[in-house]
Amino acid sequence: MSYYNISLAQIRKNVEKRKKKYIEDDSFLFGKDEYSIGILKEVKNNFGEILTRVDGNIPTSLPIETGQRFLFISYDQTRGSHGLHKYPAKFFPELPRWLIQKYSKPGNIVLDPFMGSGTSNVEALLLGRHSVGIDVDPFAKFLTKVKTTKLDVEELEESTDFILKSLIKYDPKKIKDTDLPIFPYRDNWFDKEILFELAYIKKLIKNSKYSDNIKDFQLISLSSIIRSVSNADNNCTRTVIRKKLNKNIYPSMALTKFAETLLLNSYRMREFSSIIDTDISVEIPNDNDARNIKYPANYFDFAITSPPYANAVDYPRTHQLEMYWLGLANGSLTPMKKQHVGTESVSSDDYKILHKIEVEEADIVIENIFKKDPRRAYIAYKYLIDMEKNLREVHRVLKKKSKYVIVVGNNKIRGYNFESWKYLMKLSERIGFKVDNYFGSEIIKHFIKVPRDERINTDWIIVLEK
Numbered sequence: 001m002s003y004y005n006i007s008l009a010q011i012r013k014n015v016e017k018r019k020k021k022y023i024e025d026d027s028f029l030f031g032k033d034e035y036s037i038g039i040l041k042e043v044k045n046n047f048g049e050i051l052t053r054v055d056g057n058i059p060t061s062l063p064i065e066t067g068q069r070f071l072f073i074s075y076d077q078t079r080g081s082h083g084l085h086k087y088p089a090k091f092f093p094e095l096p097r098w099l100i101q102k103y104s105k106p107g108n109i110v111l112d113p114f115m116g117s118g119t120s121n122v123e124a125l126l127l128g129r130h131s132v133g134i135d136v137d138p139f140a141k142f143l144t145k146v147k148t149t150k151l152d153v154e155e156l157e158e159s160t161d162f163i164l165k166s167l168i169k170y171d172p173k174k175i176k177d178t179d180l181p182i183f184p185y186r187d188n189w190f191d192k193e194i195l196f197e198l199a200y201i202k203k204l205i206k207n208s209k210y211s212d213n214i215k216d217f218q219l220i221s222l223s224s225i226i227r228s229v230s231n232a233d234n235n236c237t238r239t240v241i242r243k244k245l246n247k248n249i250y251p252s253m254a255l256t257k258f259a260e261t262l263l264l265n266s267y268r269m270r271e272f273s274s275i276i277d278t279d280i281s282v283e284i285p286n287d288n289d290a291r292n293i294k295y296p297a298n299y300f301d302f303a304i305t306s307p308p309y310a311n312a313v314d315y316p317r318t319h320q321l322e323m324y325w326l327g328l329a330n331g332s333l334t335p336m337k338k339q340h341v342g343t344e345s346v347s348s349d350d351y352k353i354l355h356k357i358e359v360e361e362a363d364i365v366i367e368n369i370f371k372k373d374p375r376r377a378y379i380a381y382k383y384l385i386d387m388e389k390n391l392r393e394v395h396r397v398l399k400k401k402s403k404y405v406i407v408v409g410n411n412k413i414r415g416y417n418f419e420s421w422k423y424l425m426k427l428s429e430r431i432g433f434k435v436d437n438y439f440g441s442e443i444i445k446h447f448i449k450v451p452r453d454e455r456i457n458t459d460w461i462i463v464l465e466k
Ligand SMILES: C[S@@+](CC[C@H](N)C(=O)[O-])C[C@H]1O[C@@H](n2cnc3c(N)ncnc32)[C@H](O)[C@@H]1O
Pocket: 087, 088, 089, 090, 091, 113, 114, 115, 116, 117, 118, 119, 120, 134, 135, 136, 137, 140, 288, 289, 290, 291, 305, 306, 307, 308, 309, 315, 339, 340, 341, 342
């Protein structure tokens, strides 16, 4: 007799429905011959501006005029290993797919110095390019490792089956208090029943007979449900509890959600594992930083990245609960935060005076921010200093004539438009890059309607040449 009466048949049925929807919604263009297909037409956005709309895969032959604006419609955001886990400001796969094809050749080595959840690395792998992904965030490294590791399909099936059967045998008596991880405010973040269920799942995974690759994949699947079964808001990049939300968390929720996610993710990993080539490498070095890339000069054939925004997402805080459960963090997150480009963790001694980056347009904005908020002005200044270090490092490790593509948006700091892309172009030229091209991209998922009176944020894509 099981503790909660969970029906595996019902879980399988639910997953079949979700799978069907996901297959119909997305055309899963990656790994298929349709690589070169992309439907082009001119459209106007709500502000009357003309955009070139490209549906699905972006053709490598797409003509680009400097300053042109595109509307890219993505279909593959949750396909294959791309769909294993959410990540803030993730690339849509068609973008690195297009640029990697355009600016590198099979067998080349591609770098993403701010790799995040590794979208570029997954795409490089699918396109037969070796790649290196750098990130200071332990969660990003763990996630990318899982997303780029081929699994043995038989072992995947067997281990998924084993976990599902063990889930319905759940009994809280099998879990002792000492099985629960210790982290700040744990009992506020999670209800007691959920804590025990999550600890049971983690123990099942850790103690099973399966390979480490399978266990890591299962841990990422566990991680992907943690926010939704916690008391924190599901849809906020910061991890916060909002009483008004009245989130409906109920006993057995972690077990059933995990069972569904594991089944769906196993399907995704099967899809991914069946099309990748094991001769292609993905390196995720441990002690690198986008400002200190421990690779020789002239090593890479191409680099592509989307760096953090100044003063925007606090990555360690976004994934704090996931990291506590995965054993990637404990206690204070401050030392981790300090390593991040764009960090808000700065000390008051630093922002007593106004600093100048010596890029005129940036210095005007930084001075305006300083008048209202010296701390934010310093954060913005430090962001540009750090990005300049990154530009220098990538310039050093790239081969001559190779390209570095940076995808970056604008943001507002204290009411002032902080146009990072413009300042980054100036900094690039200062350190020896040539600006080859730049253009705008507005991105929507094909089934999301364009919000009426709201401007979609434009990302700017800067193509630099060494
Ligand atoms: C916008 S995200 C990249 C998202 C990525 N393109 C994707 O598809 O998932 C920026 C990343 O930069 C990382 N980062 C911040 N500071 C860094 C540093 N000093 N060195 C390397 N990575 C850093 C953050 O951890 C975050 O994962």
